[in-house]
Amino acid sequence: MGLFLTFAQLPFVIIFSILTLPFSTRNKNKKSLRRVIGDTTYRFVGQSLSVNEVQGFYGTTLKNYNTWVAQVKLPPVIDELGGGSRLLWLGPKRTERVILWCHGGGLMLALTDHQMAFMRYVQQKLEARGGTGVGVALLEYTLASDQPLPTQLVQLISAVKELLASGVQPQNLVLAGDSAGALLIELLLVHTLHPIPASSEKGYDAPPPSPLTGLPNKLAGIYLMCPWIAVTGTTGSAVANSATDSVTNESQYAMGRFVLGQLPEAEQHYIQANTAPEEWFAGADALVEKVLVTSGDKENLFEDINVFVDKLTKEGFGGSSERVKYIVQKDGVHDDPIQDFFAGETRPGKMSYVTPMIVDWLAERIPA
Numbered sequence: 001m002g003l004f005l006t007f008a009q010l011p012f013v014i015i016f017s018i019l020t021l022p023f024s025t026r027n028k029n030k031k032s033l034r035r036v037i038g039d040t041t042y043r044f045v046g047q048s049l050s051v052n053e054v055q056g057f058y059g060t061t062l063k064n065y066n067t068w069v070a071q072v073k074l075p076p077v078i079d080e081l082g083g084g085s086r087l088l089w090l091g092p093k094r095t096e097r098v099i100l101w102c103h104g105g106g107l108m109l110a111l112t113d114h115q116m117a118f119m120r121y122v123q124q125k126l127e128a129r130g131g132t133g134v135g136v137a138l139l140e141y142t143l144a145s146d147q148p149l150p151t152q153l154v155q156l157i158s159a160v161k162e163l164l165a166s167g168v169q170p171q172n173l174v175l176a177g178d179s180a181g182a183l184l185i186e187l188l189l190v191h192t193l194h195p196i197p198a199s200s201e202k203g204y205d206a207p208p209p210s211p212l213t214g215l216p217n218k219l220a221g222i223y224l225m226c227p228w229i230a231v232t233g234t235t236g237s238a239v240a241n242s243a244t245d246s247v248t249n250e251s252q253y254a255m256g257r258f259v260l261g262q263l264p265e266a267e268q269h270y271i272q273a274n275t276a277p278e279e280w281f282a283g284a285d286a287l288v289e290k291v292l293v294t295s296g297d298k299e300n301l302f303e304d305i306n307v308f309v310d311k312l313t314k315e316g317f318g319g320s321s322e323r324v325k326y327i328v329q330k331d332g333v334h335d336d337p338i339q340d341f342f343a344g345e346t347r348p349g350k351m352s353y354v355t356p357m358i359v360d361w362l363a364e365r366i367p368a
């Protein structure tokens with residue numbers, strides 16, 4: 001179907017979701033009208049278009065970044081990492097305390113305006129607490145449809161090396177991301193614990209050693225928003241929440257099969273943590289001071305994320321819920337705090353109540 005004809009349906013889909021709201025489970029969310037329209041549109045795009053068309057819809061990371069920073073009157077600040085990868089700074093490059101953010105989108109979609117707007121919001125909330133500014137660097141990685149895994153891990157490794165070489169201290173650095181970006185952070189952690197070997201089957205060399213090995217201090221923290229930790233998840237929540245999540249279980253599944261096939265079967269647990277051997281995360285506590293994971297109980301991935309958090313906490317952090325904090329947003333959908341920015345819902349009290357908790361956790365990890 002032509003793109004025009006596809007989008008011609010959108011107003012009807014939106015009207016339908018508003019009219020059926022009183023009867024849908026979404027009504028319990030008490031989401032604002034803006035969010036209902038935003039979530040419906042977001043889901044519609046992912047559901048109705050082919051992966052190629054969605055990629056066209058979301059553009060390219062560098063172009064989106066340049067356009068967006070111009071709109072919000074920030075100068076573009078870019079570190080070239082080589083191989084089509086870059087660090088894109090929101091505001092000046094600051095190294096006193098830094099968040100490195102990996103964006104989501106199934107490893108198949110570019111960085112978008114609403115993801116940048118979310119991070120800018122978080123940065124401004126942190127800066128409002130005084131002290132020095134916060135450096136926020138967004139990783140531009142090559143999409144998995146252009147270069148297969150583990151290319152994106154290799155690029156993340158270059159990014160962390162670049163930050164450390166610029167003088168960023170590990171105890172002032174938080175690695176973070178949403179969805180597939182959170183998966184990349186998890187992959188780096190796992191690569192540190194169990195270096196990924198070369199694969200003659202898939203034709204790639206072993207990624208470089210992890211820059212997290214042998215650091216003088218632990219990383220300040222890792223934050224994983226709705227990690228895409230089970231890329232083909234077909235659990236109860238994937239079925240039960242499939243009609244109302246911000247992404248359909250089928251599109252998550254299709255992209256999941258695609259990226260999973262880029263690793264040899266024997267190593268697929270690197271991106272499917274819940275199928276990894278016992279004690280997979282042992283040693284994580286020596287690398288990272290604290291971890292925050294957030295999810296929504298109305299997302300497809302909910303059950304998988306629960307299992308993952310349990311495994312990570314027990315095996316990696318001696319069962320400490322102090323070191324691995326897990327926040328479940330009641331009635332939250334996938335990437336709920338970021339969806340507010342897609343919908344343009346930034347009114348205090350209407351936004352996800354988890355967003356201020358994320359800011360609090362970050363403020364505690366990298367204090368002013």
Ligand SMILES: *[C@@H]1O[C@H](CO)[C@@H](O)[C@H](O)[C@H]1NC(C)=O
Pocket residue numbers: 233234235238239240242243249250253
């Ligand atoms: C998606 O959810 C539907 C139920 O709405 C279910 O029938 C289907 O098997 C699920 N597919 C996947 C891949 O989880």
